[in-house]
Amino acid sequence: MKKNQNITPYLPAIDQAVRRLTKGHSSAVLWFTGLSGSGKSTIANSVEKKLVESYCAHTYLLDGDNIRNGINSDLGFSLSDRSENIRRVGEIAKLMADAGLIVLTAFISPLRVDRDQCRALIGTDTFLEIFIDCPLEDCTARDPKGLYAKAQAGEILEFTGVSSPYEAPTRPDLILKTNQQTIEACTLNVIEILTERGILTGKHKVNG
Numbered sequence: 001m002k003k004n005q006n007i008t009p010y011l012p013a014i015d016q017a018v019r020r021l022t023k024g025h026s027s028a029v030l031w032f033t034g035l036s037g038s039g040k041s042t043i044a045n046s047v048e049k050k051l052v053e054s055y056c057a058h059t060y061l062l063d064g065d066n067i068r069n070g071i072n073s074d075l076g077f078s079l080s081d082r083s084e085n086i087r088r089v090g091e092i093a094k095l096m097a098d099a100g101l102i103v104l105t106a107f108i109s110p111l112r113v114d115r116d117q118c119r120a121l122i123g124t125d126t127f128l129e130i131f132i133d134c135p136l137e138d139c140t141a142r143d144p145k146g147l148y149a150k151a152q153a154g155e156i157l158e159f160t161g162v163s164s165p166y167e168a169p170t171r172p173d174l175i176l177k178t179n180q181q182t183i184e185a186c187t188l189n190v191i192e193i194l195t196e197r198g199i200l201t202g203k204h205k206v207n208g
Contacts, residue, residue: 023058026199027097029122030104030190033115033169034132035161036147037139039178039186040064040106043132046187048104055200057102062089064107077158083114090118097126102199110160112167128197130190131172136161138179 030047032040041063051057068075072088075081086109096103109115119127139161140148151159158164174193176186194200 023100025055025057025102025201026197027100027126028102028194028197028199029093029097029118029127030102030130030194031093031109031115031118031127032104032106032130032132033109033172034134035136035139035166036108036159037142037144038132038134039176039183040108040132042183043176043178043186043190044104044106046183047190050187050191051102051200057200058100059102059104060096062093062103062105062107067107077164079111079158079164082109083111086111086114086118090121093118094122097122102194108160108166110164110166112169115169128173128193129169130174130176131169132178133168133175134178 030044032044034040044061044063048059048061051059067089068085071092072085075085086107089105089107093103093105109118115129119129143149147156147159148162150156151162160166174189176189178186181189191200
């Protein structure tokens with residue numbers, strides 16, 4: 001779709017730097033990617049809970065299923081619709097990061113090019129790609145939503161890992177192996193990288 005040439009972006013008086021100061025931490029987009037059943041939502045929820053309870057962080061979690069029940073309810077699961085799904089999420093996450101939030105996104109986001117475009121949109125200093133590296137056989141064995149069984153029976157078409165591709169990150173900021181690590185260990189790994197990158201300063205830390 002061609003962009004309207006008569007639109008001029010408005011520059012607000014309060015920018016991202018000022019909003020970050022009011023929060024007491026830098027903004028960030030934590031992009032959790034991996035196969036269905038790998039543990040993206042579980043880890044993202046655990047990280048958000050830790051950020052809020054221990055650092056009084058200002059956060060928001062964008063989850064794939066929730067987004068598809070709302071703003072992206074008009075999209076299917078073709079590769080083109082998946083790309084549009086991720087494009088919209090990237091735009092939403094960028095707005096939230098501009099507001100000074102630590103945004104957690106839990107989406108399969110199977111195509112490398114879509115994730116790279118989100119990184120370019122949001123900014124390499126703000127975007128952290130976190131690969132939930134769990135083998136397909138483990139995800140299939142878990143099958144928490146019964147989706148793999150339906151996909152293998154032909155009841156679900158274009159299912160990532162079965163009938164649709166997943167392109168693993170080549171240089172993620174962090175790799176979490178949920179078939180080997182506990183939820184707590186994965187959570188602490190994320191907190192560590194946020195501290196190392198200067199996103200969490202410890203200024204508002206209250207526990208642990």
